Amino acid sequence: MPERDILSLKCERAFLVGINEQQEDISESNYHLEELHNLVDTMGIAPVDSIMVKLREKNSRYLIGKGKMEEIGELAEDCRADLIIFDCQLSPSQQRNLEHHYNIAVIDRQEVIIDIFADRASTKEAVLQVALARMKYSLPRLTRAWTHLSKQKGGVRGTRGKGETQLESDRRLVLNRINNLKKELEKVKKNRNVQRKKRLExxxxxxxxxxxxxxxxxxxxxxxxxxxxxxxxxxxxxxxxxxxxxxxxxxxxxxxxxxxxxxxxxxxxxxxxxxxxxxxxxxxxxxxxxxxxxxxxxxxxxxxxxxxxxxxxxxxxxxxxxxxxxxxxxxxxxxxxxxxxxxxxxxxxxxxxxxGIDELLERVTLEIEKEYGAVELLIPSDKWDINAYIHRNGKILEEEYIEDGTRIKAVLTEKDRNILSPYIYKKTDLNR
Ligand SMILES: Nc1nc2c(ncn2[C@@H]2O[C@H](COP(=O)(O)OP(=O)(O)O)[C@@H](O)[C@H]2O)c(=O)[nH]1
Ligand SMILES: [Mg+2]
CATH class of the missing domain: 3.40.50.300 (P-loop containing nucleotide triphosphate hydrolases)
Incomplete structure (x- = not known):
């Protein structure tokens, strides 16, 4: 994926910084931080420790005050964190300044989320949507030391200190990618229904x-x-x-x-x-x-x-x-x-x-049964195409050749049961 090749950094241990703004209930902020903890865990990074910062006034350079900043630095070092994650949205310049100060990667909640989505995106459309979100996020952040994290690759290549011309061309590159991604997305969306059909089978x-x-x-x-x-x-x-x-x-x-x-x-x-x-x-x-x-x-x-x-x-x-x-x-x-x-x-x-797990499993069985029911069908000898269709799309439980054709007991989806309804003579209960 081209957007993955800009820069990458391997991180394993994260220190989390919760933010409690003046008007915010502390239990709300705690819950938010707990959620971040879960998200970071999902990323495959260990959330090793955390702190809750009561934000009384926002510092435009670093978001938080000098004293807190030092405290976080020490705590992060104590637990050998190689990444600090703020549970809020950091401005591109705050993020850059914090990274310069701590000399390790600093990311915010949004980047965590993008990373998780990227990991889970399994359709072409999802991959493109996530890439687009990532590009939009990186655009104002090109002067960061790292543009994103990757678990697959090691190594760091900094854009820090790049000249203005280089920065301009990076910007153009990203803008170009954004445009191309948008165009590709349009195309994929048009094809969506075709893919959906395939998945049904x-x-x-x-x-x-x-x-x-x-x-x-x-x-x-x-x-x-x-x-x-x-x-x-x-x-x-x-x-x-x-x-x-x-x-x-x-x-x-x-x-x-x-x-x-x-x-x-x-x-x-x-x-x-x-x-x-x-x-x-x-x-x-x-x-x-x-x-x-x-x-x-x-x-x-x-x-x-x-x-x-x-x-x-x-x-x-x-x-x-x-x-x-x-x-x-x-x-x-x-x-x-x-x-x-x-x-x-x-x-x-x-x-x-x-x-409650047994009851849940019973319900699962019931719902699946509704979708995939077992039926008995009688297929006349000359309907070989129908017979083949059942073999292709259903699960055959029994098959018997009789005088007028073939008697088949099979599990079929609701859709197929409708299609084949003229041949169905009996619905059966699978578990009996
Ligand atoms: N008390 C309690 N905690 C649970 C229960 N189920 C899950 N958890 C905890 O809730 C947290 C989130 O669980 P997880 O499965 O990661 O949630 P997910 O984000 O929906 O995948 C974990 O700390 C779990 O141990 C439960 O039935 N009772
Ligand atoms: Mg989960």
Missing amino acids: RPVPSISIVGYTNAGKSSLLNLLSDADVLTEDKLFATLDPTTRKIKLEGGREIILTDTVGFIRKLPHDLIDAFKSTLEEAVHADVIMHVVDVSNHEYEEHIKVTEDVLKDLGAGEKSQILVFNKTDMIGHDPVLLAGLKNRYPHCITVSVKEQT
């Missing part, structure tokens, strides 16, 4: 896990796949780590995919990039929406998530609403009943204490 039912950062999506994925001894399937070991295959009771296999979480107060420039990382996820057969019930903003989170899903055309898809972290509200029966009342189809779980 999946052999194994799929579920994608969506929800806010910190809701417990990754923990749930781990729990569900650890319980299954067949997780280490060779085929899937080579896929990205966010995708796992699990076996449900009754033997059916499904694919579970973790997604990039929703992020609170996502910077406006990154909204398109974020949505595009979710694009593929919404083509799963079922969407599992995980919510942290201990978060006081959970209702707002549900609303935002649903709005985005609608926006992506997945509003009508079968969805399982999962309230996680019930241990944090003491499994309070009154609260749980209230939830069930307001969200009649929800499932309540605690991934940490492993409660």
